[in-house]
Amino acid sequence: MTQQAVLALLLTLAGILPGPLDAQEVHQAPGVVIASEGDSINITCSTRGHLEGILVKRIWPQDSNVIYFEDGQEPTVDETFSGRIDLSGSQKNLTITMRFLQLADTGAYTCEAIRKVSVRGLFTMVVVREKLSQETYRSQEPLQTSVFLPAAIAVGFFLTGLILGLLCSMLRKTQIKKLCASENKASPCVVYEDMSYSNRKIPCAPNQYH
Numbered sequence: 001m002t003q004q005a006v007l008a009l010l011l012t013l014a015g016i017l018p019g020p021l022d023a024q025e026v027h028q029a030p031g032v033v034i035a036s037e038g039d040s041i042n043i044t045c046s047t048r049g050h051l052e053g054i055l056v057k058r059i060w061p062q063d064s065n066v067i068y069f070e071d072g073q074e075p076t077v078d079e080t081f082s083g084r085i086d087l088s089g090s091q092k093n094l095t096i097t098m099r100f101l102q103l104a105d106t107g108a109y110t111c112e113a114i115r116k117v118s119v120r121g122l123f124t125m126v127v128v129r130e131k132l133s134q135e136t137y138r139s140q141e142p143l144q145t146s147v148f149l150p151a152a153i154a155v156g157f158f159l160t161g162l163i164l165g166l167l168c169s170m171l172r173k174t175q176i177k178k179l180c181a182s183e184n185k186a187s188p189c190v191v192y193e194d195m196s197y198s199n200r201k202i203p204c205a206p207n208q209y210h
Contacts (some may be wrong), residue, residue: 025049026121030112033124037131042100044123045111047092052114054091059123060108068114069094101128 026047033041045054053070057063068076071091086097089194106128111121 025119026113027109028121031126034127035101036129037076037101037103037163039101039128040097041101041126043096043098043109043134045094045096045121047111047113047119047121050115051091054094055112055114056109057112057120058097058107058109061119062107066109067096098126101126103128103130134192
């Protein structure tokens with residue numbers, strides 16, 4: 001599951017970069033969606049211009065069709081997703097709802113506008129994670145707390161020390177400015193340091209080696 005999450009992050013970063021011109025003709029959202037088994041997700045495909053229909057495909061880990069939708073026609077749904085797909089909108093702005101997600105549904109999905117020269121969008125990375133029981137979830141909570149709490153405390157102390165240091169520095173500068181303002185503006189403001197102790201003449205002790 002960790003590898004899948006890392007893959008989703010990498011694909012999201014790749015999706016931030018500008019895509020080819022044909023990918024900019026078909027927009028889909030979201031870029032990444034993480035859900036648990038049994039949940040539902042939405043993928044929205046929108047395009048412009050003339051088209052015959054919209055084809056939603058899974059391009060990773062294997063290439064397969066999910067649904068084909070055309071205005072005024074009965075949609076074609078792959079048997080893998082039979083009974084788990086709901087559609088709303090038109091072929092130019094179509095929302096696909098995938099229900100009762102399974103672990104095997106994890107993959108990258110793309111919208112393809114079917115026309116004389118078909119064009120694709122980028123992709124939506126779907127990560128389906130195993131649904132944990134209440135007992136398993138509760139047993140993992142103490143472990144997560146024991147790992148993250150010390151780190152949070154350490155960061156808190158560091159930030160507190162940094163803020164206090166900045167406040168002390170600002171306060172010292174403010175006091176010096178007030179001292180300068182209270183003096184005669186015609187005379188320069190000089191901050192003197194008491195060196196009297198270092199200038200005292202200390203009697204030399206007789207040399208014990210003479």
